[in-house]
Amino acid sequence: MIIENNAVFFNDLLIFRDEPSVEFTDFIKKAYKFLKIEYPKFFKMDNLSKLAFTGADIILRDITRDKEENNVALVLANRSSSADTDIKYQKSIENKSDYYPSPAVFVYTLPNICLGEISIKHKLYSENTFFIFDRYNEDYMANYSAYLIQSGKAEKVLCGWVEFLKGNYRLAFYLYI
Amino acid sequence: MKNSSVYINDYNCITPLGFDVQHNMQHIRMGNTAIKPVVKDFAPATPLYLGEIGDNELNRESERLAGIETFTRLERLMILCLEPIIDKERLGARTGLIVSTTKGNIRALESIDVTPEAVELAKLAKRVAGYFGIVTEPIVVSNACVSGILSIAVAKRYIQMGIFDEVYVIAGDEVSEFVISGFNAFQAMDAKVCQPYDKDRNGINLGEAVAAVKLSEMPGWFKVIGDGAINDANHISGPSRTGEGLYRSLVSAFKEASVNVEDIGFISAHGTATVFNDEMEAIAFNRMGLQNIPVHSLKAYYGHTLGASGLLETVIAMQAVKENKTIISKGFETTGTSLPINISIEEEAKDIRYFVKTASGFGGCNTAVIFEKVK
CATH class of the missing domain: 3.40.47.10 (Thiolase/Chalcone synthase)
Structure with a gap:
C-alpha cells in the first residue's frame, strides 16, 4: 500500500491517480471521495493525519467492518514528526500583536495523533507506537511488529512509513498477520 | 522471540x-x-x-x-x-x-x-x-x-x-x-x-x-516483567471516560507478568491533575482491582515533563522501592474522583517487591509497565 506522487497503489495495483501538479490538500480530498471514506472528522485533521488515515482505511476497511473491536496494532514511523503542523502552530504565536494559539492546531503537534485517529475510526483497542528515523528502518520496524504478534499482544500489525512536510509526502504501509 | x-x-x-x-x-x-x-x-x-x-x-x-x-x-x-x-x-x-x-x-x-x-x-x-x-x-x-x-x-x-x-x-x-x-x-x-x-485540582x-x-539481560536491580500500550480508540485530546485503554494496558501487562494485583507495592500513576485524566485513572484502577494499592503522582514535585515524565517517574519509583518506602502524593488533600483510590498521604515503610508505572496521553495512548525488585 503506497501513496506518493498523487497516486494510490494497493497490492501494486494503481487504484487512484491525480495530476502531479495538484496540491496535496486537493489530491487527498479527491482520493477521500473516490474511496468513499465518508467520515466528516477527516476534514478537521492535519495533513499528516489525513495521509495516514487514508492509507490505513484502504487496508483496514474490510478487516474491521461491522466489528465491535479489533486487535490490529499500529506501528508507524516518519522523519519529520509533526514538523509540518509545528511550523504552522509556531507562526500563530510568533507575532505578539497577532497571537492566536489554537487548541485544534496544537493537538496535531504530536506525530502519534494519527494513530488515535485511525484507532477511533476502526475501533482498534490495540498496541500503538510512533517511531522517528531518518529513513524507513525495516529491521527495527519488522522486528517490533513481529514481537507484537509472537507475544500475543496483537493479532495483526499495520506497520509503515507516513511522512508529510511542506507538501512533500510519502506513505508505505504493510500489514503483518 | x-x-x-x-x-x-x-x-x-x-x-x-x-x-x-x-x-x-x-x-x-x-x-x-x-x-x-x-x-x-x-x-x-x-x-x-x-x-x-x-x-x-x-x-x-x-x-x-x-x-x-x-x-x-x-x-x-x-x-x-x-x-x-x-x-x-x-x-x-x-x-x-x-x-x-x-x-x-x-x-x-x-x-x-x-x-x-x-x-x-x-x-x-x-x-x-x-x-x-x-x-x-x-x-x-x-x-x-x-x-x-x-x-x-x-x-x-x-x-x-x-x-x-x-x-x-x-x-x-x-x-x-x-x-x-x-x-x-x-x-x-x-x-x-x-x-x-484532589477535588480542587485545576490542571x-x-x-x-x-x-x-x-x-x-544481565541480572540487575529490577526486572521488567510485563507491559502493555493500548489505545482508547475514543478521542484525540481527552481520555476515555471508562479508562478503556489504560485498563486494557494494565490487563495486558498483568497477563504477561503473572502477578496478582494485591502483590503490587505501589502504583506510580500519571496524575496530571486535570479533571478528566485523574478521574479516568481512578476508574481504570478500580476496574483492574487496584483501588486499595497505594498510588502517587509526582506531578506536584516536577510538573508534567511530557516525554521525560514516564521515565523520570520510573527512576524515582525504583529508588523508593530500594528504600522500601512509598512516596507521598504531593498536593492531595480531599478525594476528588468519583471512585476512591488509595492516594499515598504518608510514607509507608514496607517490603515492596512489585510496582506498576502508568501513563496516558494525547492521541488516546496509554502504557502500563510492571517491575519486580530483584532480591
Whole structure:
C-alpha cells in the first residue's frame, strides 16, 4: 500500500491517480471521495493525519467492518514528526500583536495523533507506537511488529512509513498477520 | 522471540531538584517542589507555574564534560544524564540507544529562518549517540506523554527479539513557549502548584527533566516483567471516560507478568491533575482491582515533563522501592474522583517487591509497565 506522487497503489495495483501538479490538500480530498471514506472528522485533521488515515482505511476497511473491536496494532514511523503542523502552530504565536494559539492546531503537534485517529475510526483497542528515523528502518520496524504478534499482544500489525512536510509526502504501509 | 528476562541495570535523572537521583530523592522526601512562579516575557500579565532547570547549574555541570558546548541545551542535558551510567568498555554493535521525546529541540523554531532539519528528532538522537560512540542507529519514540515509559517496553521488546544485548534509554523534554501556549490555549494549566487527584485540582504545571535507564539481560536491580500500550480508540485530546485503554494496558501487562494485583507495592500513576485524566485513572484502577494499592503522582514535585515524565517517574519509583518506602502524593488533600483510590498521604515503610508505572496521553495512548525488585 503506497501513496506518493498523487497516486494510490494497493497490492501494486494503481487504484487512484491525480495530476502531479495538484496540491496535496486537493489530491487527498479527491482520493477521500473516490474511496468513499465518508467520515466528516477527516476534514478537521492535519495533513499528516489525513495521509495516514487514508492509507490505513484502504487496508483496514474490510478487516474491521461491522466489528465491535479489533486487535490490529499500529506501528508507524516518519522523519519529520509533526514538523509540518509545528511550523504552522509556531507562526500563530510568533507575532505578539497577532497571537492566536489554537487548541485544534496544537493537538496535531504530536506525530502519534494519527494513530488515535485511525484507532477511533476502526475501533482498534490495540498496541500503538510512533517511531522517528531518518529513513524507513525495516529491521527495527519488522522486528517490533513481529514481537507484537509472537507475544500475543496483537493479532495483526499495520506497520509503515507516513511522512508529510511542506507538501512533500510519502506513505508505505504493510500489514503483518 | 526469546523468553528471556530483561533487567534494569542502572538509572539516573536530572531535574530542577538535582543533577542525580540521590538529590532528587532527598527533595521528594522533604516534600519540596521544583515548581515556581515565573514571569515570561511572552506572558507578562501573570506568573506561570513551571519547573525549570536553572541555566547556571546546567552550565556548571557542563564543565565536567569536554566538547559538549556545541550541543543544544536539551542534548547537553541528555549527555550529562547518560554519561554516569554508560559502560564505555562494553559499548558495541549490540548496544542500542532509545531516545524518548515529544518536542525535542522545538525551541529552535523560535529563531527566524530556521530550517525544519534543526528540529529533526532523528538528528538529535544521532548527535547524542555520536557523543558516546554508539554505532547502531538510534531509535526515537515519540508517542506523546507515554513516550518515557513506553520506551522501557520498547527496549525490553527489542532485547527479547535479539536485536540488542543492552539498551540505553534517554528521555527528555524542555519547557518552551510552544508547549506553554498550547496547554494555555486548552485552558489546562493551573495557576498554582498542581493538585493531582484532589477535588480542587485545576490542571497541570509544565516542567522539564531528563532521565536515563540501562536495560540488558544481565541480572540487575529490577526486572521488567510485563507491559502493555493500548489505545482508547475514543478521542484525540481527552481520555476515555471508562479508562478503556489504560485498563486494557494494565490487563495486558498483568497477563504477561503473572502477578496478582494485591502483590503490587505501589502504583506510580500519571496524575496530571486535570479533571478528566485523574478521574479516568481512578476508574481504570478500580476496574483492574487496584483501588486499595497505594498510588502517587509526582506531578506536584516536577510538573508534567511530557516525554521525560514516564521515565523520570520510573527512576524515582525504583529508588523508593530500594528504600522500601512509598512516596507521598504531593498536593492531595480531599478525594476528588468519583471512585476512591488509595492516594499515598504518608510514607509507608514496607517490603515492596512489585510496582506498576502508568501513563496516558494525547492521541488516546496509554502504557502500563510492571517491575519486580530483584532480591
